Amino acid sequence: MGDKLNLQRQSFLGADSEIVLGRSKAALVGIGGGGSHIAQQLAHIGLGSFLPIDPDFIEDTNLNRLVGATMEDVKLGIAKVDIAERVIKAVNPAAEVIKRRANWTEVTSELRDVDIIFACVDSISCRSELEGFARRFLIPLIDIGMDVQESSGEFSISGQVMLSMPGKPCMRCMGLVNDEALAKEAARYGVAGAKPQVVWPNGTLASIAVGFFMKLVTPWETRKETPLLLEYDGDAQTVAQSYKLAYLPACCKHFDSLNELGDPFWTPDALAIVE
Amino acid sequence: MRTILKLTATLHEDLVQRLRVPHDFAGERVAFLKCRPALSATSLLLLAGGVHHVEDEDYVDDPSAGATVGRSGLRKALQAAYREAVSMVHVHLHEHRGRPRFSRTDLRENALFVPDFWNVQPSLPHGAVVFSFNSAVGQCWIPGRSSPSSVEVAIVGSPMRCTWKVTNG
Numbered sequence: 161m162g163d164k165l166n167l168q169r170q171s172f173l174g175a176d177s178e179i180v181l182g183r184s185k186a187a188l189v190g191i192g193g194g195g196s197h198i199a200q201q202l203a204h205i206g207l208g209s210f211l212p213i214d215p216d217f218i219e220d221t222n223l224n225r226l227v228g229a230t231m232e233d234v235k236l237g238i239a240k241v242d243i244a245e246r247v248i249k250a251v252n253p254a255a256e257v258i259k260r261r262a263n264w265t266e267v268t269s270e271l272r273d274v275d276i277i278f279a280c281v282d283s284i285s286c287r288s289e290l291e292g293f294a295r296r297f298l299i300p301l302i303d304i305g306m307d308v309q310e311s312s313g314e315f316s317i318s319g320q321v322m323l324s325m326p327g328k329p330c331m332r333c334m335g336l337v338n339d340e341a342l343a344k345e346a347a348r349y350g351v352a353g354a355k356p357q358v359v360w361p362n363g364t365l366a367s368i369a370v371g372f373f374m375k376l377v378t379p380w381e382t383r384k385e386t387p388l389l390l391e392y393d394g395d396a397q398t399v400a401q402s403y404k405l406a407y408l409p410a411c412c413k414h415f416d417s418l419n420e421l422g423d424p425f426w427t428p429d430a431l432a433i434v435e
Numbered sequence: 436m437r438t439i440l441k442l443t444a445t446l447h448e449d450l451v452q453r454l455r456v457p458h459d460f461a462g463e464r465v466a467f468l469k470c471r472p473a474l475s476a477t478s479l480l481l482l483a484g485g486v487h488h489v490e491d492e493d494y495v496d497d498p499s500a501g502a503t504v505g506r507s508g509l510r511k512a513l514q515a516a517y518r519e520a521v522s523m524v525h526v527h528l529h530e531h532r533g534r535p536r537f538s539r540t541d542l543r544e545n546a547l548f549v550p551d552f553w554n555v556q557p558s559l560p561h562g563a564v565v566f567s568f569n570s571a572v573g574q575c576w577i578p579g580r581s582s583p584s585s586v587e588v589a590i591v592g593s594p595m596r597c598t599w600k601v602t603n604g
Contacts, residue, residue: 176601179600270476298443377594423473428558
């Protein structure tokens, strides 16, 4: 037994699946409650390259949900991306991990290289900006989000997993991003307290997100198309296709222009930097 | 540095469908992908956002080649590149599965007409790609370089298809 991950039990994913996964690269924007689950699962399935991005260090309030984090990490103030790297490497030492303790806007050059972006971010504005970036460089994006709302003295858990595929409906098409929600969020900026978060809904949503990804890169069947939006009802413990799917346009009207593709400041001189 | 042409599965499906429509006399059809370039940390990306199709009347009856585009067809393609400020990638289809190859004629013609796009868009890379039903190969002319680089192709959709990630790509 060497250090090579034995993927024999998932060979049903296709003859080339191990190669495809080994040559694939995922960015994880946000390595908190959701992103840490995704990093761990992608390590198990044999993903070759990881780009975990998060500016934060672990805090004691993260321990209730951040997979792989320990009390010792909190005492030492370890960066979340370092914990992700440790978790990934412990499962698959051969995996490439290019970690960035930064905001994603600081590492856009590296982010352009990935095959998929997992968006595990808190705000609507960040989701929207990240999707705009992904569309510009034709990168599929899988977004997960969970929410705990108080109503009539009780709490309600909900969430969603969304696939933003270039050429297909976007977050605005699906109503996850709209001007009203962005304005409300902007008005609350700086006054919102810590959002309630727990481990099991994050785990559920993260597992579905990994399933979305696997269906894209190593489809094990072709009869059923992956829905673009799944909604999680944490109270009823169910996951279902969103009713919004029935009303979606076939293609996206928000990102359909050539002008929204590529480098807005293209110059061939920059080629010298890449080489 | 790798050069990667990326296009959505939707665009690819439309493209292949149009390329397969029989022509009165041409043995095959050609088109141009309109692309915007970008640089990543490791690669030159050609991001396709539309297709410039060669119109029926712009083919020349030339039994020595699968498809020969006449002057007016090339002029229209050059005009599209100029007007829309895009990189142009000439495309055609070989109707088989597996990795396609450019013919000698393709390679000779590519080297002649692709750099012509520098007359209207000198700062942009331009190229040529041949698709099969499940793969593709290509060449890209980058400003400042005399010889073309090879192009990998990524079709972004469900499923994702990247020519460099499969054993028969």
